[in-house]
Amino acid sequence: MIHSKQIDSEGFSIINNVFTENEIENLISLIDNKTKNDSDNSTFRKSEDLFAIRQFHKEVPETLPFIFNEKLQNIIESIFGKGFFITKSIYFDKPEKSNWFVAYHQDLTISVDQKIEIENFENWTVKQNQFAVQPPTEILENNFTIRIHIDKTTKNNGALKVINNSHSKGILRIENLDFEKEKETICEVEKGGIMIMKPLLFHASNKTTNNERRRVIHIEFSKQQLPNGLEWSEKTILN
Template sequence: MNYNTEIRSEGFAIINDVFTEKEIENIIALIENNTANNQENATFRKSQDLFAIRQFHKEIPETLDFIFNENLKEIIESNFGKGYFITKSIYFDKPEKSNWFVAYHQDLTISVNQKIELENFENWTVKQNQFAVQPPTEILENNFTIRIHIDKTTKDNGALKVINNSHSKGILRIENLDFESEKETICEVEKGGVMIMKPLLFHASNKTTNNERRRVIHIEFSRQELPNGLEWSEKMTLN
């Protein structure tokens, strides 16, 4: 399962049939059981357009045995190598009638344990005691994200749109992209498939128009240590 050339040149790859129907059912059951019992949890965000669980791998660690099956472990190792750890994870549930959409953007921040003034670490924010910062570009360039699709995702229920190869241009303001000359791809993924993407790839998603739910587990990875005592706040080493 080597998609290294595609990831390097386009900034993303779609791989279907990574999870069996049974593995997806087990993940769904664990999520539903946990959310039914923890409605007031501070890491949960709920509105009519979106339900999200931040720090997902810490909130529902029982899912990790199903998520990191042999297929996914082989995908990570064959495309990126060894030594990677989780730095962030979010579960998104976009309901059937969701009007939630996200404009084109790059993923520019990482979650860290504290605020330390460091050169080239910029745009600090804090939400619910969680610090986020924009690190030096090379840290972002060497990280990757895997999005696990619990439902079939199409252009009609908010599949990601991406600008091919936009990850290779560094950190950009969206108005500096010439959309007339860029290639846009709608990343439709089957249930049980994954999308791999680079953080600097410009991506967006539209509103749902087909009355179909979209659930995705978004996991970010790195193998880089941060400088001067700064730590990844959600770091979890893979077995």
């Protein structure tokens, strides 16, 4: 499959027309209801430049039947196989006049249920009783992320920029990448489309310049068992 080869070689792939207009409208309605009725929730992050819901699939579980439609389930199974589960999810809403930008980085941490001193699990942090840790590289290399685009996303409203094939280089400091020699791609995605990416792919996003909103559901997946009784804190097995 072309997308599987592209993920292996480039670290990402874009697939449009995964969700119908009706499915997207249902997702928007469920999210809007949640934000109106639960505005003081500690998993919500609000600023002038960004609104986010952490642990999204647990906070708004009603969205899961719409997210995991037959098309998305077939895409996951055909590219990655069976046995994957959700390990983390975040909903991002970047407003029309947002100055929020994110510098180039790799996604190096996973969310876990407790802190246990384990070899090669490093850089522990905790936010709102949620532990995060950088696991061994091989765990990150075997995970993947799907970003569901609720709005059309272009270079003008903060589409991700990526460094092609940077996922194959392991964990790096950004200054060790030679930008003169690297290929950068701006990942524009249609409304109802998805972007699949590997956690070690360097990615960034710019400020919004066209007064258009950008809403994305970011979901991370794994099928790996963690050692020594450590568990994924947001683990949700798909039916």
